[in-house]
Amino acid sequence: MKYSKYYIPTFRENPADAEIPSQAIALRGGYIKKIATGVYDYLPLGLRVIRKVERIIREEMNKKDAVEVLMPSMVPAELWQKSGRWFKYGKELLRIKDRAGRDFCYGPTHEEVIVDLVSDDLKSYKQLPINFYQIQNKFRDEIRPRFGLMRAREFSMKDAYSFHADEQSLDLTYKGMYEAYSNIFGRCGLNHRVVSADSGAIGGNSSQEFMIVAETGEDEILYCSSCDHAANIEKASTKVTNKSDDSLEVEKVHTPDIKAIEDVASFLNVGVEKTIKVVAYKYDKEVAPEKVQTKYAMVYIRGDYEVNDVKLINRLDALGIEPASEEEIISVFKTVPGFMGFSSKASDVQIIIDDSIIGITNAVIGANEKDYHIKNANVGRDYVIDDSLVADVKTVNVGDVCLSCFKGTYKKERGIEVGHIFKLGTKYSQSMNATFLDQQGKVQPFIMGCYGIGVGRTAMAAIEQYHDDNGPLWPISIAPFEVIVLPVNGNKEEQVKLADDIYSELLAKGIDVLYDDRDERLGVKLNDADLIGAPYRVIIGKRAIEGIVELSFRNGDEKVELTVEKVKQFLVEKIKG
């Protein structure tokens, strides 16, 4: 490609909105252009990167016998009503009416459509297993889109859906997808980590996320210092141990206007791990099909832990939760904000006991009375614990013991979720009545798996992981161009001649080469080259007369002067060899 024929609108200054390096670089380097919140044009350079990521994905998916299809972006509401998600999915689902007033949505994911796609023809166990995939744009009307393509509303996703007759078959395909994903991110040159994860709104029982390690990542990962266990913070769990002390006399203590758990602990001169805090929630629950009721819950948890929303939502089987207001704490929970304690007089409040308070002795907790706490509360004597209410709803703290090996402790890092694989089970085949006949001639719902990759997000994560102040340092596998050929002075005949020669030769060899034939000053061309981020750069300057050019590398200061033939040979070997 000749630069003069191409379109790369670069900017000298960083865009004002950019919050993270990948966003700034993608906008400044002419990769993407924002058209609305969370909606972007892919400019030629950005599209090249996307296409390269897609190609790697296709190759690795095909290797695992996955079959490519393309489903529509607009999906009739009917299918979503059938699965029950038309009602459940909430405001993230972009709903649209056609001219006749029929409801559609812009697909945020395609479980319903794939089930419909196979439902007429996939009828026998003999046809199983089968795994379909597509690369299609999705639309999710995110609460807060941000970070450019990293969390866009419209985005490109590879999604795959597998169908099985039994669990063993699902396990095999799941494992195959795990391998495919490892290969994909490996080939993209990305440093990634696999973590166990919550399966979220899609449902299912087992899932893992592929995370690109990056400081600016939106997800928190906990990983073990000793074994290879790692989990999303929404999923990680630990075993909390409480030191058992001799039981002391229970007493009510005056704690004037002392509400925050740390303040209470230091006021009473006890460790925070000796306190129990009580947290009040309001949540929505679907009590009957399409019938939502607002309910209330209170969580007892050790003072040094935080409630994890996702775990609590799962435990309550809630559609969503929010903290109860002070008014509600008084009127519904029948207690006092800041001084909540055991056995409030509230009826209709779901009680959840986090297992972190099991075994706690001489605990401090609110007295359900303004300005008073209870000290030295002990189980059995001062309160009872109903085992059926015990759950794990806490967020693991750094330093907690790993639940996998019980040897190491958790450390924390941030990551960008680029891939997610799920074992869905029969959730969609059942709700949508998609069945096959097994070997005994019995009707069975399909057992399903589902596997997603954020294409644009993967590209952005690569910038996040590999960049400097001047632009991206693309891994060669997904670089928009592999080589930039750059004559210093476009008016010098010998330079142009050499540049033409190298360009056409590399092009003929199938290398992605950009020839900067613009009549620009060297500095301009070099800065744009930095923003394009091609790993190799051939600069044709003064020594062109001798047939000598300079080869430099995007990821370092190293430069070598070589003859034209040597450069061509080197690049062809490096890139095609």
Add this chain to the structure above:
RNA sequence: CGGGGUAUAGCGCAGUCCGGUUAGCGCACUUGUUUUGGGAACAAGGGGCCGCAAGUUCGAAUCUUGCUACCCCGACCA
């Protein structure tokens, strides 16, 4: 959805408090001359319904009201 903020040329911004000719600056863009190994210099240009709508006024980018878009923070603990 709650709170805060912004909206002036393709990009980055000043001007708005305190209304007053022709709305400015840097970058980018066009033309010319000189330059030419890391975003050149000089000169001459083109480009604006000052987010939209209504109002106040002799006069509105500037004041008032409404709307829209965009950005940030929050939606997590008493």
